[in-house]
Amino acid sequence: MSRDFKIVDVFSSTPLKGNPVAVVLDADGLNTTQMQAIAGWTNLSETTFLLPPTQPGATYKLRIFSPRNELDFAGHPTLGSAFAALEAKRVFPTEGKIIQECGVGLVTLHVEDTHLSLTLPEPKLKAVTEETISEIETILGHSVSRTASPVTVNTGIVWIVAYIPDAKDVLTIKPNLERLTALSHKLNVTGVTVFGDKEHSGEIEVRTFAPACGIEEDPVCGSGNGSVAAFRQHYKLLEKQVTTYIASQGQKVGRNGKITVNYSEDGQISIGGSCITTVDGKLNI
Secondary structure (H helix, E strand, O other), X not given: OEEEEEEEEEOOOOOOXXXXXXXXXXXXXXXXXXXXXXXXXXXXXXXXXXXXXXXXXXXXXXXXXXXXOEEOOOHHHHHXXXXXXXXXXXXXXXXXXXXXXXXXXXXXXXXXXXXXXXXXXXXXXXXXXXXXXXXXXXXXXXXXXXXXXXEEEEOOOEEEEEEXXXXXXXXXXXXXXHHHHHHHHHHOOOEEEEEEEOOOXXXXXXEEEEHHHOXXXXXXXXXXXXXXXXXXXXXXXXXXXXXXXXXXXXXXXXOOEEEEEEEOOOOOEEEEEEEEEEEEXXXXX
């Protein structure tokens, strides 16, 4: 059977510079084993499958797979899949919004031309032990802030978030992926997201590593950036008047992703960016 298929670069308006997500637009009839096989074949950080909604109020249902497992939620696949569905005229926004049904429930997306943003599911932060912090430092080969010490952040996908104040140091990290895989399994997390401040710019540099899911370094990670936003909010790392900032990610893997992070008056976090289709065709399966 021939199924409509797109690859969308997320967090970039330039092809090949964002984080690609593969989107199967006609996923009805595919079972979980087939979906996981397709995700392994594309070998992208995530592959998604568009299905009819099953919950009231949802525009569509989305299943999200890494090369090794299914995810309840992920940021850049959510944005890229919505863009693909809109571009293919499979869905239409209502008052500038579409509602995605996925493993964490309903996620609201806001649509403005090629720029999409999503409201992050309520983050849950949890402290980690001193032993775990020491292991994180060993894995990264670099010390991390103990004032704003590492935590796990759960938004439906769980990241360890660590803060290294200088963005230049973040770019030098060469993590021990074998040890990170072991720690990820031990703590039941996806991986680690590390960030640091760019000098005098108000922006940050982010890197995300998830070898336990088959992703050595994620080019531009939406859920990772959402977790960083929750971390910065928790530790009050932003000036009081700052309600939005730009995060850069992907420099070390040849990308130039830009993520817009916004805090609403009630503290809700949204992340967004531009999207562009790089592949538009058929999947024969």
